[in-house]
Amino acid sequence: MSQTNDNLYQHFADRFPADASAVCLDGSDGRSLTYGELAAQSARYASVLASLGVQPGDRVAAQVDKSLEAVCLYLGCLRAGAVFLPMNTAYQQGEVAHLLGDARPVVFAVRPALQAMAREVAAGVPGVQVLTLGDDGSGELAALAEAAPTDFAPVQRSRSDLAAILYTSGTTGKPKGAMLTHGNLLAGVSTLHAFWRFVPGDVLLHVLPIFHIHGLFVALHCALWNGSTIRFELRFDATRVVRLLPQSTVFMGVPTHYVRLLDEPGFDAEACRTMRLFVSGSAPLLPDTFQRFAERTGHTILERYGMTEGGMFTSNPYAGERRCGTVGQALPGVSVRVADEAGNALPAGTVGGIQVKGANVFAGYWQLPEKTAEEHTADGYFKTGDLGVMAADGYVNIVGRSKDLVISGGLNVYPKEVEEVIDDMPGVVESAVIGLPHADLGEAVTAVVVCRPGAAVSEADVVAHVKARLAGFKVPRAVHVVEDLPRNTMGKVQKNLLRAQFTA
Numbered sequence: 001m002s003q004t005n006d007n008l009y010q011h012f013a014d015r016f017p018a019d020a021s022a023v024c025l026d027g028s029d030g031r032s033l034t035y036g037e038l039a040a041q042s043a044r045y046a047s048v049l050a051s052l053g054v055q056p057g058d059r060v061a062a063q064v065d066k067s068l069e070a071v072c073l074y075l076g077c078l079r080a081g082a083v084f085l086p087m088n089t090a091y092q093q094g095e096v097a098h099l100l101g102d103a104r105p106v107v108f109a110v111r112p113a114l115q116a117m118a119r120e121v122a123a124g125v126p127g128v129q130v131l132t133l134g135d136d137g138s139g140e141l142a143a144l145a146e147a148a149p150t151d152f153a154p155v156q157r158s159r160s161d162l163a164a165i166l167y168t169s170g171t172t173g174k175p176k177g178a179m180l181t182h183g184n185l186l187a188g189v190s191t192l193h194a195f196w197r198f199v200p201g202d203v204l205l206h207v208l209p210i211f212h213i214h215g216l217f218v219a220l221h222c223a224l225w226n227g228s229t230i231r232f233e234l235r236f237d238a239t240r241v242v243r244l245l246p247q248s249t250v251f252m253g254v255p256t257h258y259v260r261l262l263d264e265p266g267f268d269a270e271a272c273r274t275m276r277l278f279v280s281g282s283a284p285l286l287p288d289t290f291q292r293f294a295e296r297t298g299h300t301i302l303e304r305y306g307m308t309e310g311g312m313f314t315s316n317p318y319a320g321e322r323r324c325g326t327v328g329q330a331l332p333g334v335s336v337r338v339a340d341e342a343g344n345a346l347p348a349g350t351v352g353g354i355q356v357k358g359a360n361v362f363a364g365y366w367q368l369p370e371k372t373a374e375e376h377t378a379d380g381y382f383k384t385g386d387l388g389v390m391a392a393d394g395y396v397n398i399v400g401r402s403k404d405l406v407i408s409g410g411l412n413v414y415p416k417e418v419e420e421v422i423d424d425m426p427g428v429v430e431s432a433v434i435g436l437p438h439a440d441l442g443e444a445v446t447a448v449v450v451c452r453p454g455a456a457v458s459e460a461d462v463v464a465h466v467k468a469r470l471a472g473f474k475v476p477r478a479v480h481v482v483e484d485l486p487r488n489t490m491g492k493v494q495k496n497l498l499r500a501q502f503t504a
């Protein structure tokens with residue numbers, strides 16, 4: 001009896017439109033790919049990876065710009081049975097070095113402009129081959145793909161085989177790799193596709209980066225699962241979005257996207273006339289944004305909640321009440337509870353930790369079994385680190401985080417990482433990094449710094465120091481120099497007091 005192949009690519013391919021000339025990716029740079037070309041191109045990337053020695057289970061890292069080629073590389077990885085490791089393009093040398101050293105990929109695809117840096121980092125990592133991939137069909141990988149065959153049978157995978165590792169930071173220490181299996185991703189996409197009622201003819205307006213769950217495993221996956229055309233915007237431009245909405249039916253974004261759209265004069269009900277769904281997530285959507293959006297367009301944003309460690313956990317309903325300020329109810333197949341530390345579910349209306357379990361929830365942290373165990377309860381729930389309240393009818397409100405985290409424009413910044421970089425500066429005694437309310441970004445990274453007596457450390461010095469070492473979105477938007485940091489009796493910095501002091 002032949003075994004079913006649960007390679008995620010095989011499941012996508014089984015659902016691709018019968019008409020191979022249907023447009024899949026319609027790029028904002030004027031380039032596009034049909035579904036037939038996507039199948040052929042991704043086969044070529046799979047062949048190239050295999051010829052480079054990539055075996056099923058080997059990691060393939062990519063720090064490349066959003067492009068048609070990046071999608072083909074990703075699908076090629078799935079086909080070859082490799083484990084895809086996407087990296088934020090803003091990561092600097094130190095951040096990349098940690099990920100490469102930890103994941104030990106066999107291939108590292110990089111932007112041509114940054115190949116010197118990539119090669120320097122890779123020199124310290126045994127076994128990794130660096131190959132360039134541009135966003136316009138240029139680069140070494142693209143050239144190899146050009147010459148490769150257009151057929152490649154997807155490698156046999158079971159649901160428990162790894163498909164991707166996405167790194168996510170923690171309150172302490174370095175970023176950890178969240179391992180996602182073919183089964184996790186299959187469960188995620190099939191649930192969302194049905195729950196958000198994708199229909200033939202849907203067109204996705206895709207503006208998110210494709211190195212995080214939201215852009216890659218939520219937006220792109222739902223559209224591929226539906227065989228949809230994807231208006232593939234290589235970067236977010238609110239004016240272009242307003243122009244493209246009348247050719248689209250679904251949009252997914254972070255709250256900053258919605259805030260910026262509301263600043264566009266032409267953004268109104270007429271611009272949204274063909275749209276059936278606006279989804280928001282990755283950060284809290286302010287009630288003001290939710291309400292202004294409804295007044296301006298007649299559409300109610302559907303807010304959902306998830307994490308790198310498993311994709312989506314809760315969603316407001318497609319047909320029922322999309323309740324402002326909530327992230328909706330547990331998605332089908334996902335168990336969500338608000339519980340105490342011991343894992344006891346708390347009564348409705350009580351604040352506690354949000355814990356989740358389901359086929360979409362990750363397989364653990366790469367090579368960190370103890371950390372994985374620590375983050376799970378005895379009965380197998382994953383502790384998200386988010387604090388919430390569940391109403392009697394199951395709607396969840398996220399009220400805070402037990403993890404020290406700032407979310408800026410939908411991107412996570414772990415204060416500890418930024419503090420460590422600032423504390424290394426000559427003249428600095430210590431620092432505390434907090435998030436302060438910001439109209440555009442939701443929260444703005446803010447540093448509070450204590451200097452040595454007589455040391456002249458300016459805001460510009462701190463900004464320049466961090467910028468040289470960490471991704472741009474982690475750089476403080478403001479720096480306050482203080483005499484000392486407020487501490488409680490245990491010696492812990494009272495960040496709530498700092499937030500109150502520096503909130504305008």
Ligand code: MCA
Pocket residue numbers: 208209212213214215235236254256257281282283305306307308311408409410411412441471472473474
């Ligand atoms: C860019 N910059 C930022 C941010 N993004 N600063 C703070 N926070 C940000 N999020 C800085 C750059 O470093 C640069 O600084 C300047 O802004 C301009 O950069 P540019 O790339 O042009 O910015 P932008 O186009 O305005 O980007 C804003 C953005 C983007 C569109 C909101 O950040 C974005 O795409 N965010 C979405 C991220 C996302 O997909 N999150 C999902 C992950 P300088 O000028 O000084 O160099 S969370 C997830 O996946 C979970 C599962 C979930 O629930 O969804």
Ligand code: AMP
Pocket residue numbers: 168213280281282283284285303304305306307308309327384385386398401407412
């Ligand atoms: P990441 O680790 O980058 O996947 O980010 C996941 C975190 O984003 C979650 O733990 C939440 O803190 C936050 N998050 C995602 N969606 C929402 C939402 N709709 N509202 C509030 N926070 C959210």
